[in-house]
Amino acid sequence: MLEVAGLAKRFGGVKALDGVALNVAAGRVHALLGENGAGKSTLLKCLSGVHQPDGGRMLLDGRAFAPQTPAHSEKAGLRFVHQELNLVPNFTAYENAWVGRRYPRRGGLIDWRGMRARFSGTCQRYGLDIDIDQPVGRMSIGRQQIVEILRALMDEARILVLDEPTAALSEKEAAVLHRIVRQLASYGCAVIFVSHRLEEVMAIADDYTVLVNGATVGSGRIADTDRDRLVALMAGGEFHTRPAAQAVATGPTVLALSDFAAAPGRRPIDLTVAAGEIVGIYGIVGSGRSSLLKSIWGAAPHSRGGISIGGRALPAKGIASRIRAGVAFAPEDRRSAGLVMDHSILDNALLPRLPLNRLMRALPFISWRSARRDVGQLLAQRGVKYGNISDRMSTLSGGNQQKALIGRWVRPTCRLYLLDEPTRGVDVRSKAEIHALCHALAGQGAAVVFATSDIEELVTLAGRVLVMAGGVITLDRSNHDISRRMIVEAAVQSSRANQESQP
Amino acid sequence: MTLISRFGTLLGLLAIIALFAILSPTGFAQASNLINITQQMALLAIVALGVVFVMAVSEFDLSIGAIVSMAGITSVYLFGQGWGIVPTIAVTLAAGFAVGCVNGMVVSAWRVPSFIMTLAMGTIIGGFTFWLSAGATLFGNIPPAFRDLGRGYLAGIPVPTLWALAAVLFVTLMLDWTELGRRMLALGGNREAARLTGVPVVPTTIKAFGLCSAMAAAAGLLLTAKLGSAHPTGGNGFLLQAYAAVYLGITAFRDGQPSAAGTLLGTAIIAVVANGLTILGIPNYMQDVLTGLIIIASVLVRNVGARGR
Numbered sequence: 170m171l172e173v174a175g176l177a178k179r180f181g182g183v184k185a186l187d188g189v190a191l192n193v194a195a196g197r198v199h200a201l202l203g204e205n206g207a208g209k210s211t212l213l214k215c216l217s218g219v220h221q222p223d224g225g226r227m228l229l230d231g232r233a234f235a236p237q238t239p240a241h242s243e244k245a246g247l248r249f250v251h252q253e254l255n256l257v258p259n260f261t262a263y264e265n266a267w268v269g270r271r272y273p274r275r276g277g278l279i280d281w282r283g284m285r286a287r288f289s290g291t292c293q294r295y296g297l298d299i300d301i302d303q304p305v306g307r308m309s310i311g312r313q314q315i316v317e318i319l320r321a322l323m324d325e326a327r328i329l330v331l332d333e334p335t336a337a338l339s340e341k342e343a344a345v346l347h348r349i350v351r352q353l354a355s356y357g358c359a360v361i362f363v364s365h366r367l368e369e370v371m372a373i374a375d376d377y378t379v380l381v382n383g384a385t386v387g388s389g390r391i392a393d394t395d396r397d398r399l400v401a402l403m404a405g406g407e408f409h410t411r412p413a414a415q416a417v418a419t420g421p422t423v424l425a426l427s428d429f430a431a432a433p434g435r436r437p438i439d440l441t442v443a444a445g446e447i448v449g450i451y452g453i454v455g456s457g458r459s460s461l462l463k464s465i466w467g468a469a470p471h472s473r474g475g476i477s478i479g480g481r482a483l484p485a486k487g488i489a490s491r492i493r494a495g496v497a498f499a500p501e502d503r504r505s506a507g508l509v510m511d512h513s514i515l516d517n518a519l520l521p522r523l524p525l526n527r528l529m530r531a532l533p534f535i536s537w538r539s540a541r542r543d544v545g546q547l548l549a550q551r552g553v554k555y556g557n558i559s560d561r562m563s564t565l566s567g568g569n570q571q572k573a574l575i576g577r578w579v580r581p582t583c584r585l586y587l588l589d590e591p592t593r594g595v596d597v598r599s600k601a602e603i604h605a606l607c608h609a610l611a612g613q614g615a616a617v618v619f620a621t622s623d624i625e626e627l628v629t630l631a632g633r634v635l636v637m638a639g640g641v642i643t644l645d646r647s648n649h650d651i652s653r654r655m656i657v658e659a660a661v662q663s664s665r666a667n668q669e670s671q672p
Numbered sequence: 673m674t675l676i677s678r679f680g681t682l683l684g685l686l687a688i689i690a691l692f693a694i695l696s697p698t699g700f701a702q703a704s705n706l707i708n709i710t711q712q713m714a715l716l717a718i719v720a721l722g723v724v725f726v727m728a729v730s731e732f733d734l735s736i737g738a739i740v741s742m743a744g745i746t747s748v749y750l751f752g753q754g755w756g757i758v759p760t761i762a763v764t765l766a767a768g769f770a771v772g773c774v775n776g777m778v779v780s781a782w783r784v785p786s787f788i789m790t791l792a793m794g795t796i797i798g799g800f801t802f803w804l805s806a807g808a809t810l811f812g813n814i815p816p817a818f819r820d821l822g823r824g825y826l827a828g829i830p831v832p833t834l835w836a837l838a839a840v841l842f843v844t845l846m847l848d849w850t851e852l853g854r855r856m857l858a859l860g861g862n863r864e865a866a867r868l869t870g871v872p873v874v875p876t877t878i879k880a881f882g883l884c885s886a887m888a889a890a891a892g893l894l895l896t897a898k899l900g901s902a903h904p905t906g907g908n909g910f911l912l913q914a915y916a917a918v919y920l921g922i923t924a925f926r927d928g929q930p931s932a933a934g935t936l937l938g939t940a941i942i943a944v945v946a947n948g949l950t951i952l953g954i955p956n957y958m959q960d961v962l963t964g965l966i967i968i969a970s971v972l973v974r975n976v977g978a979r980g981r
Contacts, residue, residue, distance in 0.1 A: 468868055488870045500868050507868070509861035511928070520858050521869050523851040533851040 170195045170359050171216075171234075171328060176225035178211055178383075180564065183556050185211040186222065188384040193328065193376075198350055198360045200370040200391070202403055203380035207596065209363055212380070213330060217249050218242040246327030250334060254313050258306030263288035265305055266320040291323050295349050311342025318349060329353060330361040335369060347373045367396050379403055403597065420444025422480070423585050423616040424465070429474035431457060431464040435640035437474050442616045444584065447607055449631025449648075450620040452660055457640035458620035459501060462587045465618075466498040467491045478585060492521070494585075497578030501590035501620070503567075507574045510563040514555055517562045518544045518577040525580070544577075551576030552602050568599025575603060579610070586610055588619040592626060604630050624656060636660050681924035681934070681970055685941050688966075692948035699951040707830065713943030714832035715891045715898070719910045720917035720935050721836075721843045722887030725880040727918055727930040728847060730860035731779060731786035733881060735794035736888040736914060739768050740907025742801045743892025747818075748810040748902040757818045761893060768889025769882045771797065776881030780874045798905070805904045814900055822897025832894060836936075839887065843932035846883070856880050857929060916967050917942055923970050941966060 176189040186208045193199045203209050214220040215227070218236030227234045229245055236242035239249075256265045266288045273283035285301065292299050297315065305313050314334055321329060331350070335343040350360050350373055364370050370377065371391060378388040379402040387402045424442040435457065442448050452458040464471040470486035477483060478494040491498070500506040508517050519526065519540050526540035527533065545558055551572045555565055562570060575591060591607070592600040607617045607630060621627050627634060634651055636644035636659035644659035693701040719736055726733040743764050750760040775793055779786045824831050847853035855876050858866040867873050891910065896902045920941055921934030942963060949959045 466868070488868070489872060492870045498868065500865075505862070506864045509858055509865055512858065512861045516854065516858065520854065520866070520871070523854060528849075534849050535851065535854065537849075 170230060172228040172231075173212075173216075174226055174228075176212065176215060176222050176227065178215060178220060178222045178224075180556075183554075183564075184383055186215070186225075186383045189225070189380065190385040190388070191378050192388070193359045193361060195327075195359050196354050196357045197375040198354050198362055198373055200374035200377040201361055201363045201380070202367075202370065202377055202399060203596075207380040207403075208383035209380055210332070211383070213249065213332060213361075213363070216242065216247060216330065246325065247330065248321035248326040248328070249330045250314075250318050250321050250332065252333045254310070254317055256305045256313055256317060259304050261304055262299055262301040262308075262316045262319075265316060266291075266323055270323075287323065288319070291319050295319070295322070295352060297345070297349075309342070311345075314342070315345065315349070318346070322353070326353075326358055328359045328361065330363075332363045334362075335364060335366060343369065367399055370399070371396060420446075420614060420616075423478065424618070425477045425480075426465070427475050429464075429476060430472050431460045431469070431640060433472040435472075438640075438642050440635075440642065440645075442585070442618060444614045444616055445611050447611045447617045447630060447632045448619070448635060449627040449633070450618065450635045450637055451622070451624065451627045451656055452620075452637035456637045456660065458637050459589055460640075461637065462498070462589050462618070462620055463500075465491075466496065466587055468498075495583050496585045496587065497521075497575075497583050498587045499571075499575045499578070499589065499591060501593060503570055503574050508562050508570060511561055513559045514548070514553075514562055514565065514573065515541060515544055515558045518548060518573055521578055522580065547576060547579065548573060551579070551606065552599075566596075568595045571595045572599055572602060572606075575606065579606075581613075584615050586615060586617045586619075588617065590621055591619050592621075592623075600626075624653060627656065628653070681920060681937055681941070684966075684970060684973070685937060685944065688941065688944055688948070692944070692951070696948070696951050700948050705947070705951070707828075707833075709940075709943050709947045710833040710836070711830035712947060713939050714830070714836035715895055716910060716913055716917060716942065717836040717936060717939040718839045718891040718894070719888050719907075720914040720921075720939050721839045721932055722884040722891075723914050723918045724843055724847070724921075724930045724932060724935050725856065725883045725887075726786070727922075728853070728856040728860050729877050729880045730863070731877065731880070733772070733775060733790045733884050734787065734911065735771065735775065735790040735797060736884065737908040737911030738794040738797040738801065739771060739885050739888040740892040740895065740910050741903070741905055742771075742797050742907075743768055743889035744896040744902030744906055745801045745805045745810060745904055747893055747896050748812040748814060749804050751814050751818070752810070752812040754813075757815055760818075764893055765886050765889050768892075769886040772881040772883070772885025773878050775885070776878035777874070779881070780877035794911075798908075801904045805902070807904060809901050809903045811901045814896070819897050819900055822894045822899075832898065835890075835894060839890075840932050840936050843935075847932065852876065852879060860929075913942060916963065920967060920970055923973075941970075 171191070171193040173189060173191040176186050177184070178186040189208065189212055191201070191212070201209055201212070211220060215222045216236070218238045218241050221235070221237065234245065236245065257268060260268065263285050267284050273280040273287070275283065289301055292301065297319070299312065299315065305316055308316070318331070318334070334346055347369070350362065354360055362370070362374055374391050376388070376390055377394070377399065379386050379399065381403065420443045422441050423444050424440070426438060426440040428437045428439065430437040450458045450461070460469065463469045465476060467483070467487045467490060475482055478491070478496060481494065483490050483494060504510060523535065524533070526536050526543060528536045541558060548555065553565070553569050553572045553576060555569065562573070565573065571592065575588060578586065586607070588607070591603050595603070607619070611617050619630065628648060628651070631648050634644065634646055634648050634656065635642050636656055638660055644655065699705065719740060723733065723736065746767060747760050747764045750763065771793065775786070775790050778784050778789050820831070822832060826834060847857065855866065855871045858869070859871055859873060859876055863873065892907050895907060917938035918930055918935050920938030921936070922928060922930055924934035924937050925931060945963055945966060946959055949962065
């Protein structure tokens with residue numbers, strides 16, 4: 170039905186797509202796989218008419234397909250459901266479904282009953298029981314995602330494109346979505362499904378295409394492959410191999426928390442971290458791992474207890490005192506809390522290290538020449554790929570943004586790195602590079618404390634594993650004698666106990 | 673297209689100059705008139721350049737018009753009390769700076785929207801200025817040496833023009849070459865990211881508002897020196913024109929950030945249009961209509977250009 174061959178697209182000096190092939194058949198679910206930055210989003214944007222490719226061809230039913238705007242692509246029968254929700258929170262489900270469409274009219278005025286009936290018909294068609302009169306803002310994310318998909322399905326869709334639809338869904342919600350996808354395929358619609366969850370892909374997709382560095386490296390039927398082969402394809406070229414789990418360090422104490430409570434009502438904790446240690450903090454959402462890192466960083470005052478870095482006590486609040494003491498921090502959400510996306514790569518990387526590039530030591534004037542040189546070197550060492558250092562941060566892929574976010578802090582005088590979800594939404598290669606950086610920093614005698622919601626990352630990176638639940642550390646062990654089961658149990662069991670003790 | 677989106681505002685200014693030069697070769701296009709324009713735009717440029725600081729931290733300061741008026745009245749009042757030139761200037765600038773710091777403090781530490789805070793502050797200052805002047809234009813004993821700061825020529829260049837050039841250099845230096853300036857821009861670009869990266873939010877915002885208001889006060893002093901008198905609402909007209917100039921300036925360059933050079937360009941457009949239309953004998957109210965249209969058109973051209981990218 171849809172045939173893409175040799176597709177190419179470049180942005181400035183960066184080749185985003187370079188030889189993409191994709192063949193999608195009617196009535197089949199096609200998984201589009203690849204690391205972040207592999208070109209999946211660019212490909213989708215070419216299909217939706219947001220971008221126009223520089224080369225190659227796209228055919229729809231054998232005829233040339235070159236959408237100039239999203240409206241063209243929609244007219245051709247393509248529907249896109251993006252990862253981010255585009256709903257008006259205080260509109261009901263059926264009102265949302267009609268946003269951007271021509272409203273049904275009755276005597277020149279909006280036919281509210283007709284609007285409602287059309288949408289509830291769509292719901293019934295897919296056997297979904299949704300309260301369509303409820304404002305979507307009060308629904309769970311999963312429900313909202315389903316509303317978004319139903320909105321795309323209100324009129325005949327020939328190809329439905331789902332961009333990581335299950336990333337934020339619970340197991341149950343994902344199952345509902347899978348059912349809709351299969352049902353849709355049985356009606357003869359083609360579904361393009363972008364996902365990082367390989368188990369899910371194996372379960373619901375018929376075909377797959379794997380992109381690496383903007384090119385198709387493999388495609389075929391899911392039935393003819395397996396999980397490991399897909400991982401091997403996606404991993405593509407060489408990347409830094411993972412060093413063996415490090416030995417537990419015995420350097421001097423870098424971070425000491427005593428009787429420390431990040432927020433009022435939380436039970437206080439004690440924690441010491443030594444130089445050369447990589448400490449991973451695991452916990453479910455709301456377990457307090459992020460707020461612990463933030464209060465160590467001084468971004469939110471802790472309510473009781475003391476904190477000292479390298480033996481010196483620090484005030485409860487004040488990021489400047491942490492920076493002076495040699496602490497670095499990378500927040501979990503790089504877009505909203507980490508980087509200024511509209512500013513240049515140079516400006517972003519320079520921000521925490523402005524005083525290092527002065528014209529004269531004593532005066533706060535910037536030497537742009539030395540700043541460009543040093544930041545260029547710093548980013549090159551971290552493997553950040555960019556066109557021009559004056560380009561906007563938003564031109565980088567997620568993995569490169571993350572490497573810049575962490576890498577900009579790296580300097581010899583820094584002795585404690587606080588990294589919140591250091592590899593969230595990052596491709597396999599960048600992940601390996603960031604992990605290698607953590608090992609290198611620890612090897613040079615710094616301490617690394619990172620928080621993660623990914624057990625895989627926890628056990629590959631951490632030398633010492635902490636599990637938090639309800640704001641309390643429920644497990645603190647060397648990575649040598651630990652099992653997955655222990656981690657999961659510590660994260661769940663004690664959070665329940667903690668909730669009971671806090672009515 | 674890229675040429676238009678990148679240098680559209682500059683090309684626009686040149687086009688406007690060329691148009692007036694054709695329409696009025698003997699009036700507009702004289703060197704003396706062009707030099708005169710730089711003098712006419714000097715005070716607006718200083719006020720607008722101050723606004724760049726608060727725009728850099730993504731806030732508004734609507735009290736600047738009232739501060740220009742206040743500075744004029746305060747200085748003449750102090751001269752009337754027998755104060756010397758240096759202490760009068762120092763106290764007036766300090767008063768402006770202090771007002772800005774209060775604005776910045778309330779806005780950043782207590783999260784009052786700057787729009788509301790500075791509107792209220794402008795009203796308060798307007799009342800204070802009225803009280804100090806009893807609502808009348810003050811002439812007082814303005815020393816001639818003070819008046820020379822706002823009139824006359826130095827090496828053939830009008831003195832106010834020199835002050836405006838100094839202001840351009842000052843703002844460029846502050847924004848592009850000091851750590852404070854980069855922190856202001858980062859704060860304006862993404863407040864939470866800047867905060868978590870160690871930018872001290874409250875002090876940086878206070879300084880931005882302080883610098884803005886101090887520059888408005890400086891413009892008020894120069895206005896008084898130029899006119900030899902001060903009126904309690906004499907500076908109010910600067911408010912909207914300054915924002916118009918800054919917005920024209922933001923559209924001037926591709927990265928869409930407030931800058932000193934862009935603001936100067938924006939001020940020049942406003943001044944050239946006013947001067948050219950006056951020479952052509954077009955009434956004042958038509959000038960307002962045209963200035964408004966030019967602002968809208970410049971933003972339109974930029975947006976169309978940006979879409980083409």
